[in-house]
């Protein structure tokens with residue numbers, strides 16, 4: 715796994731604790747132990763490079779990734795739901811990883827095998843994807859593993875999962891994905907955050923996803939999320955670097971008003 719971004723986090727004074735490795739960390743809130751990679755994940759601005767929305771040209775995706783990190787994206791994901799050619803997907807992931815060049819971690823959606831093959835920093839898993847325990851076993855203690863949480867009941871389960879962050883969705887309606895369930899809205903987000911905090915205390919970073927843009931990013935943070943995950947509002951229609959800068963500023967300001975800096 716590449717570690718360049720971790721050096722950056724330490725330079726920024728983030729709460730990275732490299733080398734905690736196989737240790738178990740006491741949860742800040744409830745004294746629960748959980749398997750831990752000892753890595754603090756910065757979810758403030760999480761850009762998802764979705765081939766279904768953005769096309770599958772490796773150079774274009776790499777350029778978007780570079781723009782996003784230049785504007786302040788703190789985490790990136792490669793999402794490819796029509797993956798028929800694993801070699802081509804691997805080439806795209808490698809191109810994006812090279813363009814990001816250690817300035818933010820890159821995760822692969824769903825596919826632990828491709829994350830391993832590409833040597834990126836981790837995976838994002840949904841409730842029907844490989845179980846986080848299996849992913850942890852395959853990827854090791856230093857990989858970043860994220861999980862989608864859609865309901866309070868799923869949030870209740872977080873206490874026993876070896877994940878580094880959870881992302882709560884779908885908060886609003888989205889044009890980027892067929893979401894069968896109605897959006898949970900800000901009220902639903904707040905309720906799920908509450909149960910996730912009961913399950914895992916304050917230490918687990920919680921993101922929010924679906925239909926988030928410059929107009930609602932701050933409200934999502936005020937509802938309890940530590941960051942926002944986006945496709946359309948960041949990557950569609952050009953000017954990604956400027957959009958990233960604007961979104962980051964909004965997120966940072968809302969986090970500042972809430973009284974923390976987004977790194978848990």
Ligand SMILES: Cc1ncc(COP(=O)(O)OP(=O)(O)O)c(N)n1
Nearest residue numbers: 823824838839840841862881923943
């Ligand atoms: C950051 C982030 N949050 C949620 C998702 C959705 O994951 P999942 O529920 O597995 O659905 P697919 O994206 O795989 O269709 C995500 N990818 N990233």
Ligand SMILES: Cc1nc(C(=O)O)sc1CCOP(=O)(O)O
Nearest residue numbers: 883884888890924925944945946
């Ligand atoms: C990949 C994904 N997962 C979602 C979920 O609700 O689980 S919504 C989504 C797409 C988000 O795209 P946009 O920022 O353009 O709305």
Ligand SMILES: [Mg+2]
Nearest residue numbers: 824839840843
């Ligand atoms: Mg998935």
